[in-house]
Amino acid sequence: QLKQNYYANICPDVEKIVRNAVQKKFQQTFVAVPATLRLFFHDCFVRGCDASVLIASTSSNKAEKDHPDNLSLAGDGFDTVIKAKAAVDAVPKCQNKVSCADILALATRDVINLAGGPSYPVELGRLDGLSSTAASVNGKLPQPSFNLNQLNAMFAANGLNQADMVALSAAHTVGFSHCGKFANRIHNFSRSNTVDPTLSKNYASQLQSMCPKNVDPRIAVNMDPNTPRKFDNMYFKNLQSGHGLFTSDQVLFTDSRSRPTVNAWARNSAAFNQAFITAMTKLGRVGVKTGKNGNIRRDCAVFN
Ligand code: HEM
Numbered sequence: 001q002l003k004q005n006y007y008a009n010i011c012p013d014v015e016k017i018v019r020n021a022v023q024k025k026f027q028q029t030f031v032a033v034p035a036t037l038r039l040f041f042h043d044c045f046v047r048g049c050d051a052s053v054l055i056a057s058t059s060s061n062k063a064e065k066d067h068p069d070n071l072s073l074a075g076d077g078f079d080t081v082i083k084a085k086a087a088v089d090a091v092p093k094c095q096n097k098v099s100c101a102d103i104l105a106l107a108t109r110d111v112i113n114l115a116g117g118p119s120y121p122v123e124l125g126r127l128d129g130l131s132s133t134a135a136s137v138n139g140k141l142p143q144p145s146f147n148l149n150q151l152n153a154m155f156a157a158n159g160l161n162q163a164d165m166v167a168l169s170a171a172h173t174v175g176f177s178h179c180g181k182f183a184n185r186i187h188n189f190s191r192s193n194t195v196d197p198t199l200s201k202n203y204a205s206q207l208q209s210m211c212p213k214n215v216d217p218r219i220a221v222n223m224d225p226n227t228p229r230k231f232d233n234m235y236f237k238n239l240q241s242g243h244g245l246f247t248s249d250q251v252l253f254t255d256s257r258s259r260p261t262v263n264a265w266a267r268n269s270a271a272f273n274q275a276f277i278t279a280m281t282k283l284g285r286v287g288v289k290t291g292k293n294g295n296i297r298r299d300c301a302v303f304n
Pocket residue numbers: 033034035037038041072073074142143144145146151165168169171172174175176177178179181220246248
């Protein structure tokens with residue numbers, strides 16, 4: 001059972017300590033924002049929010065972070081958690097008392113707010129998981145090619161409804177994608193269309209020039225072409241104008257079942273913020289470990 005004041009007696013200043021460390025990281029690089037946010041999502045969807053994604057592989061265990069779907073997680077997300085954990089552990093009363101899973105949840109709240117998004121209370125009391133394998137990632141994370149039914153099914157498996165899924169997808173209002181993740185939409189889309197017809201013509205040609213056919217696979221583009229460094233509701237306005245980068249983004253507008261939600265949140269950013277907070281809070285409850293099912297790691301990347 002998570003609660004907001006879980007560390008009140010254990011480490012009363014944990015929120016301030018994490019916030020300061022995250023802010024320092026943010027001042028060094030904006031990439032901390034999308035990287036940490038995506039890291040939290042990929043953690044929670046595989047074995048719950050238990051910091052399993054932070055575990056490093058060893059000679060005897062290929063960990064989650066080395067699954068193909070996690071190889072594009074940016075290092076600055078991991079580094080944000082490591083820095084925040086070090087700041088927490090530097091306070092004697094707090095040393096090894098705050099879980100990596102909770103530090104990731106707090107850091108995620110903080111990066112969203114630092115990028116101009118809403119702030120919200122974070123429920124705490126998660127333990128760190130005892131297992132992390134690449135194999136356990138199979139089929140647990142959504143693919144950019146997904147349609148609405150596939151998205152809804154995968155989010156429902158984590159206790160999230162369609163509105164939650166649409167709200168959380170707006171995380172793509174910040175950050176980058178490698179060209180390969182949407183190449184099918186701009187080159188050889190189908191027999192009748194070179195380009196995905198749900199993509200705006202202008203945007204498609206911009207994407208084609210940034211991501212030509214044999215582009216270096218390391219090249220990445222902003223997912224929100226308008227306000228890439230602002231956590232805002234531009235994501236929904238982009239969908240309305242055919243500027244959704246992935247099939248899984250654009251489908252939220254093309255499918256009539258989710259379009260009204262997209263339109264509502266494009267119009268009303270306060271309503272979006274509220275829905276996003278609700279959905280993030282639900283995401284943070286997924287598969288939480290307590291008791292014998294977890295512990296508090298001394299090093300977030302290594303089992304105790
Ligand atoms: C709805 C289904 C989703 C799909 C199919 C999806 C897929 C992807 C893909 C393919 C990328 C690009 C990775 C790369 O090439 O580097 C990406 C990036 C990103 N995703 Fe998602 N995602 C989804 C939902 C979410 C959710 C729920 C969140 C967080 C709440 C999220 C946060 C992010 C962020 C912040 C980035 C940018 C990462 C960076 O710049 O380092 N995504 N996503």
